[in-house]
Amino acid sequence: MSPSKLDSTDSFGHEEASVSCSKPENGCVDSLSIFHSEKAVEELLQQTPVAGMDEHLIEFSEALRTVAKALRRAAEGKASAQAEAAEWKRRYELERTRNIQMEQKARMAEQFSAEKNGDLDCERVKNSDNQSMLQNESNEHSETGCMKHGIWSHEVLRDRESDSNSNADRNKIMRKASFKLSWWCNGENGDQHKHDIVSFERGNITTAERSSKQISLKWESDPQTVLILTKPNSVSVRILCVQMVRWLRERKKLNVYVEPRVKVELLAESSNFSYVQTWKDDSEISHLHMKVDLVITLGGDGTVLWAASMFKGPVPPIVPFSLGSLGFMTPFHSEHFKDCLDSVLRGPISITLRHRLLCRVVRDAAKNEYETEEPFLVLNEVTIDRGISSYLTNLECYCDNSFVTCVQGDGLILSTTSGSTAYSLAAGGSMVHPQVPGILFTPICPHSLSFRPLILPEHVTVRIMVPFNSRSPAWASFDGKDRKLLAAGDALLCSMAPWPVPTACQVDSTNDFLRSIHDGLHWNLRKTQSFDGPRDRDL
Numbered sequence: 001m002s003p004s005k006l007d008s009t010d011s012f013g014h015e016e017a018s019v020s021c022s023k024p025e026n027g028c029v030d031s032l033s034i035f036h037s038e039k040a041v042e043e044l045l046q047q048t049p050v051a052g053m054d055e056h057l058i059e060f061s062e063a064l065r066t067v068a069k070a071l072r073r074a075a076e077g078k079a080s081a082q083a084e085a086a087e088w089k090r091r092y093e094l095e096r097t098r099n100i101q102m103e104q105k106a107r108m109a110e111q112f113s114a115e116k117n118g119d120l121d122c123e124r125v126k127n128s129d130n131q132s133m134l135q136n137e138s139n140e141h142s143e144t145g146c147m148k149h150g151i152w153s154h155e156v157l158r159d160r161e162s163d164s165n166s167n168a169d170r171n172k173i174m175r176k177a178s179f180k181l182s183w184w185c186n187g188e189n190g191d192q193h194k195h196d197i198v199s200f201e202r203g204n205i206t207t208a209e210r211s212s213k214q215i216s217l218k219w220e221s222d223p224q225t226v227l228i229l230t231k232p233n234s235v236s237v238r239i240l241c242v243q244m245v246r247w248l249r250e251r252k253k254l255n256v257y258v259e260p261r262v263k264v265e266l267l268a269e270s271s272n273f274s275y276v277q278t279w280k281d282d283s284e285i286s287h288l289h290m291k292v293d294l295v296i297t298l299g300g301d302g303t304v305l306w307a308a309s310m311f312k313g314p315v316p317p318i319v320p321f322s323l324g325s326l327g328f329m330t331p332f333h334s335e336h337f338k339d340c341l342d343s344v345l346r347g348p349i350s351i352t353l354r355h356r357l358l359c360r361v362v363r364d365a366a367k368n369e370y371e372t373e374e375p376f377l378v379l380n381e382v383t384i385d386r387g388i389s390s391y392l393t394n395l396e397c398y399c400d401n402s403f404v405t406c407v408q409g410d411g412l413i414l415s416t417t418s419g420s421t422a423y424s425l426a427a428g429g430s431m432v433h434p435q436v437p438g439i440l441f442t443p444i445c446p447h448s449l450s451f452r453p454l455i456l457p458e459h460v461t462v463r464i465m466v467p468f469n470s471r472s473p474a475w476a477s478f479d480g481k482d483r484k485l486l487a488a489g490d491a492l493l494c495s496m497a498p499w500p501v502p503t504a505c506q507v508d509s510t511n512d513f514l515r516s517i518h519d520g521l522h523w524n525l526r527k528t529q530s531f532d533g534p535r536d537r538d539l
């Protein structure tokens, strides 16, 4: 091999692809010097009388030889990678030139045919339909763009097929292929069903209503049974509970359910409360949704989370009364409970359908089995953190089998949009309107400067894995409760649950959300700038 050239076979099968060594920065000088030093080592070893040399020197020379060899291989590898990159660059340039030429040809042909047919969009539509609304508005469209204030008019995108005068005209108009977009979502049993179909004429996507609007609940028959859930150890909650149970029973003639603890408290108050119903063991809780028309919570956000956690499937509408400190999900004031409940029982009421996440822990040992552990439903978030370990958590994150990232930090929060104002907010996540469907992906103290939070679409399944090379296990907690250890190889699967939590609104979901961030967080509170001072017109 010539010392001035390095011969190698490139990955395109071009044998003997020589790499010139004229440029010192391309790594050839390195490989050459390495080559020379390897040779020098070789010569040195041959010249040195081996006999009588001590063991250490032999070992040292062997090591030197190995290092020189490794360095030579690395330099050769670098040179071959550079040759490969150069070949790709050459091919890319060729492809680009070819594409530019083709584009130019196509543009010229289009221009030629447009000139021939007088086929500019606006003209075409105007000519084809003299009686159309478009024609009426045509004066407002600019001749070149068919736009109003820089925005394309919807009228231009309308299918004029039925109005056109003749087949010939129609053929001229229908140049772009029309298509339909279909919305799909996962059915309850994992099967897919058609959720909605929106048709877009002529291949132009205009608008699509994807997010749910304000939802209104109207009773078709009168509610009969109410479940009251209360925050424990609070005197004000206890007093309100007594008043509310009495009023619901005596004035509204409703059946009232409470938790066993609350029934004991009520009976301690008065034996007249014996009509209040409860359950004996937790298995009865799973049937509550079939008996209860309405749930009332007395407490803070934690009590709403508690109420939601009691329903592992469908959840009856919840009317949350605020007896806590923050109250993002508790818009009703306890002082006016009679008026509030009157209007709720009468209906119709606005509700917020709060999405929940379905979370399942899959153990490494059982990863081929389905439904190994009881899933969790969370209204706020699932958190995967380092627990008491002082090491960084190391979490591999996938979204529908696409690798997302590796979290190295204190942990990760997968939050609903309702939970966006809770822990996720504290970790730097965005605040999101609770009616927006999506999964917030918010790192906790990531040890990286560029790890911004993400918001993923509602239909994805997120998988968080503790890799086998992780220094410590991780811990998952669900709405701040039920901590589960995730050992190396274990995973947490998280997707949107089919059973949302309907919470009654004081006004509507947007108004209530904005009120909660203003009142609860004093969002963007700033003293208003004074009127006096410099103004634009003075400049």
Ligand SMILES: NC(=O)c1ccc[n+]([C@@H]2O[C@H](COP(=O)([O-])OP(=O)(O)OC[C@H]3O[C@@H](n4cnc5c(N)ncnc54)[C@H](O)[C@@H]3O)[C@@H](O)[C@H]2O)c1
Pocket: 300, 301, 302, 303, 305, 324, 325, 326, 327, 328, 329, 380, 381, 418, 419, 420, 421, 422, 423, 424, 426, 478, 479, 480
């Ligand atoms: N650093 C943090 O901000 C942090 C730490 C741990 C837990 N949390 C949150 O606490 C929640 C559990 O609540 P809890 O009441 O059982 O425990 P808690 O009594 O410790 O209350 C935590 C606080 O979070 C508030 N909160 C709960 N849900 C909220 C929501 N959706 N929007 C705005 N604020 C909300 C509560 O009003 C309360 O002030 C967890 O789901 C988690 O979101 C927050």
Ligand SMILES: Nc1ncnc2c1ncn2[C@@H]1O[C@H](COP(=O)(O)OP(=O)(O)OP(=O)(O)O)[C@@H](O)[C@H]1O
Pocket: 229, 230, 231, 232, 259, 299, 300, 301, 302, 303, 304, 305, 306, 323, 324, 325, 326, 327
């Ligand atoms: N019925 C219940 N049974 C057991 N625990 C409950 C019940 N209701 C609420 N909790 C728990 O009590 C804790 C405090 O409740 P909550 O958040 O409603 O009150 P708060 O802390 O005074 O209000 P805020 O969260 O607005 O400051 C929460 O952790 C919640 O899970």
